[in-house]
Amino acid sequence: MKKIHIIGLGLLGGSFSLAARRKFPELIVTGYDISEKNQKDAEILGIITEAKNQPDSDTDIVLLATPADSLGRILEETLNQIGEETLVIDLGSTKSKLCQLVENHPKRKQYLAGHPIAGTEYSGPKAAFADLLDGKVMILCELEKTDLYLKEKAYQLFEALNLKLRFMDPEEHDRHLAFVSHLSHISSFMLGKTVLQKMEDDQNIFDMAGSGFASTVRLAKSSPAMWAPILTENKENILAALDGYIANLSAIRDKIASSEKESIYQELAEINQIRDILDLGKG
Template sequence: MKKIHIIGLGLLGGSFALALKKVFPDWEITGFDNDPEHMAMALEMGLISRKLEVPQEDTDAVILATPVDTLLGLLEKTLEQVGPNTLVMDFGSTKGQLCRQMATHPKRNQYLAVHPIAGTENSGPGAAAGNLFDGKVLIICEMEKTDIHLKGLAYDIFEAVNMKLRFMDPGDHDLHLAFVSHLSHVSSFVLGKTVLDKTKDEKNIFDMAGSGFASTVRLAKSSPAMWAPIFLENKENVLEAMDSYIEHLSQFRSMIAEGNVDGLNHEMLEANKIRDILDIKE
């Protein structure tokens, strides 16, 4: 029987607990969350068997699923608390700064930097779903710096919950995520704010909101407590992505203002190519 401890029992931590319970029903899964309501809900839902503020020294693996601005301090503290045979992983959405700061840590070989590309716009343990990770990509950074035996345990776990492993440099990870994930959230938050400002004058605007608006603004329901730290932690890459987006948006605006139908058609046809990349079928 393995002992797994999860710190942060929201969407990712709670869902991972459910996934582990499904494939490893005999494993002991403990956890902790700073939010008393989340802690109580996690126990009520049976996400964990019991609350532990400090992982046991013989815990096999500790998963950190808290906001990115808490991870460095929490990672260092956790490594101090566990024994030499415990693996510690974080689920953070940024990896560059954390990997740089951990580079010379005396227990660096007990740490594995991972990022599951899984989630929804909902948060908290009530949003946890046992199939959240099923078939999803898991990015692993600097795998060569982790002890081979501990890394083997991680691979066994991720294979058991049916995740697809990908390996990336931390800097490349942060740059790519800024464009395909972080920018999407910025756009959604700003679109939601733009429309909400308009409703101050036109109360019935949401009566005209269709599925297109709903899908585009869905991410605006995401947790600010999670996303504000991500934007700031990955600031350089997020600003680069936003600058590029603003440039394209300004060009699009100019073509509309000028009545440039050929230009608009060309830009939209170019954007349509995203369907081929994402394998979206008509």
């Protein structure tokens, strides 16, 4: 692998580049970001070796790491630009609409739908770091529709970055992510909002905010520019997740209101099994 091009030079795109350049010291990384400041910072930080609006004809892989609502347009534009030996991989958090959009594109075989399960609550090129992706899961969708030769380029990159590959169909991906990622971000944002509203008449509230609050609300520091598009792009699945979550909140509220201590205890004890599930996932 000699050259990659990255569109979107924030946390994810930047971290991919830093990790790839560490593994392939001679790798040329060109890139573009709609933010002139992000693009300049990416050059200064060594995320890209040269700023370019479009990938060169001999680029091996183009990575798309822009907000979810821009990926469709950029994916089509990029597929129209590239030569026969270039693979385009998107890193977006939603997959169904993208896969449907390019289903009949003449260069469909040069596209791979991907989603690395990695990130922090910080954004921009200054937040990028080479170890972000190390040991993380990379979900791939509709792998059979990607050209065999081009898939080998992707595998070379993923193996070098120590990514663990998992395979899903796009609808399954979006449905699961609504529950395990998108819903948790909404919960964190809304908890932050509730506390901010309380602060309006009680400035002392943050004096009592311990580590539990900090860890729960951490995701509310995430980029609105990234998350607002995700919430609308995966709307149907997120609404289903929210309906279940709101129903559970209402049910526990009723039990608290009725002082049903034993019932509350039993419910919390049953939910404790999530510890075993999460610990198993770390293994």
